[in-house]
Amino acid sequence: MTPPPPWLHPGVRLIEAERSVGWTEIAAQADAFEAAFQAAGGRVVLPPQGVPALVAALVAAERAGVELHLPRRAAPAETESEPHGPGFAVLLETSGTTGTPKLIRHDFQRLRGRLRGAGDPDARWLLAYEPAAFAGFQVILTALAAGATLVSAPGAGAAELARLAVSHAVTHISATPSFWRAFLLALDGAAPPLVAVTLGGEVADQPLLDRLAERFPTAKLRHIYASTEAGALFAVGDGKAGFPADWLETGIDGVGLRLSDGVLEVNSPRAMLGLDGVWLSTGDVVEVRGDRALFAGRLDGRVNVGGVKVSPEVVEQVLLDVPGVRDALVQAAANPVTGHILTALVVPAPGVEEAALRAAIRAAVAVLPPAARPRLVTLTGSIALGAAGKKTRKGTA
Amino acid sequence: MTETMFALIAEELARIAADKGETLPALGPDTRFLGGDLPIDSLDLATLLVVLEQRTGQDPFRAGFVQFNTVGELAALYRPDLSRSGAAAGSA
Numbered sequence: 228m229t230p231p232p233p234w235l236h237p238g239v240r241l242i243e244a245e246r247s248v249g250w251t252e253i254a255a256q257a258d259a260f261e262a263a264f265q266a267a268g269g270r271v272v273l274p275p276q277g278v279p280a281l282v283a284a285l286v287a288a289e290r291a292g293v294e295l296h297l298p299r300r301a302a303p304a305e306t307e308s309e310p311h312g313p314g315f316a317v318l319l320e321t322s323g324t325t326g327t328p329k330l331i332r333h334d335f336q337r338l339r340g341r342l343r344g345a346g347d348p349d350a351r352w353l354l355a356y357e358p359a360a361f362a363g364f365q366v367i368l369t370a371l372a373a374g375a376t377l378v379s380a381p382g383a384g385a386a387e388l389a390r391l392a393v394s395h396a397v398t399h400i401s402a403t404p405s406f407w408r409a410f411l412l413a414l415d416g417a418a419p420p421l422v423a424v425t426l427g428g429e430v431a432d433q434p435l436l437d438r439l440a441e442r443f444p445t446a447k448l449r450h451i452y453a454s455t456e457a458g459a460l461f462a463v464g465d466g467k468a469g470f471p472a473d474w475l476e477t478g479i480d481g482v483g484l485r486l487s488d489g490v491l492e493v494n495s496p497r498a499m500l501g502l503d504g505v506w507l508s509t510g511d512v513v514e515v516r517g518d519r520a521l522f523a524g525r526l527d528g529r530v531n532v533g534g535v536k537v538s539p540e541v542v543e544q545v546l547l548d549v550p551g552v553r554d555a556l557v558q559a560a561a562n563p564v565t566g567h568i569l570t571a572l573v574v575p576a577p578g579v580e581e582a583a584l585r586a587a588i589r590a591a592v593a594v595l596p597p598a599a600r601p602r603l604v605t606l607t608g609s610i611a612l613g614a615a616g617k618k619t620r621k622g623t624a
Numbered sequence: 625m626t627e628t629m630f631a632l633i634a635e636e637l638a639r640i641a642a643d644k645g646e647t648l649p650a651l652g653p654d655t656r657f658l659g660g661d662l663p664i665d666s667l668d669l670a671t672l673l674v675v676l677e678q679r680t681g682q683d684p685f686r687a688g689f690v691q692f693n694t695v696g697e698l699a700a701l702y703r704p705d706l707s708r709s710g711a712a713a714g715s716a
Binding site: 384385386387389390405408409411412413414415432433434435438532533560561562563564565568570589597598602603 | 669
């Protein structure tokens with residue numbers, strides 16, 4: 228049997244759908260993929276089919292020297308088959324909620340370079356992100372390098388993952404705050420023996436951090452700040468929301484931080500190729516309160532709904548296009564389960580029947596991802612305008 | 625007591641399930657929202673909380689996340705005296 232590549236520790240175990248596989252099974256599938264990839268050349272696409280297949284495809288793509296596109300859905304974001312560059316690389320899709328997701332080409336060695344520290348071979352990870360999402364891919368690489376165990380169930384909700392975490396005695400989970408809230412809601416008296424609790428992808432609020440510290444008192448609790456262009460930037464491990472304000476002067480972990488008109492800008496040696504060392508605006512509004520820098524929403528008004536960034540304005544446009552809608556206002560309401568949720572005020576055109584209008588609205592928003600659909604639609608006679616003559620959008624903090 | 629609140633939760637949960645073409649099993653105070661038998665996900669649960677806020681005028685989560693797992697635990701977070709007098713707001 229071929230030895231594994233240096234980034235894959237032979238002790239790794241992948242558990243999915245109650246089936247546990249190791250290097251032997253991965254190697255056999257990689258051999259089959261390699262023959263196909265050699266024949267295809269250039270760029271190959273692997274539709275979602277679980278973590279073991281993804282890992283085997285990575286091994287095969289590196290050997291065959293092809294680009295591996297890992298779409299999140301069965302219908303990929305881009306269908307062109309011209310490679311972006313020569314040799315082995317991984318193409319991941321951004322989580323576009325409105326509009327087409329972008330395809331980002333990642334140099335594999337550079338992705339690996341982001342992994343921190345020596346991995347723990349006894350760790351039992353739960354994959355709480357999509358395997359082909361950037362954050363999920365990082366978790367997979369971490370487990371592979373350490374020779375750890377990785378439990379996954381692509382497509383499963385937080386409740387099912389909570390069950391798996393308990394039954395497989397999971398020790399490490401990296402997930403969004405929204406996932407953690409749902410996870411806590413789904414856990415019974417039994418809790419997994421977590422030693423590492425990591426939050427990322429959206430703002431970690433203090434009540435949630437407190438609740439996690441209380442439920443998992445011995446676990447190392449960290450929240451990670453990352454941006455699409457610059458990747459993972461820093462981790463905060465003191466159990467408090469935001470980050471120490473003096474990092475805006477000193478930087479942290481080689482990353483420079485500064486505020487420009489209240490918006491966080493970063494300068495990272497680990498940014499995407501071509502952007503390293505450049506000051507980048509993150510679009511995140513930051514408020515300094517005492518010795519703490521706290522996140523206060525997005526400059527572009529996008530909000531996080533269950534870990535998915537959605538634009539109330541874009542959703543509003545969808546509603547305004549519905550026949551029978553005279554005016555619409557989409558707002559984000561703070562929510563303890565998903566962080567935020569979208570609600571809509573709709574002014575019907577005269578003579579429009581309510582049931583028919585609601586049905587038309589439901590049909591129109593059905594094309595949006597579930598997180599972007601307004602969950603509460605209230606019909607009203609008029610929508611108040613703010614002082615500037617614009618609709619006042621609240622609740623985007 | 626929280627019986628009115630329990631009934632309100634059952635009513636709104638049934639409506640949310642119906643919108644998805646699902647029917648709810650019988651609810652009890654110990655019925656779990658997530659991880660049990662209910663055909664709802666975390667977005668549906670989030671929706672329920674927004675609707676309950678609209679109907680009761682109360683937001684028990686104003687200060688942040690409060691732990692609850694079951695229908696009974698959620699019902700207990702709302703002050704019973706106000707649960708009857710909420711504005712008759714329509715939901716989606």
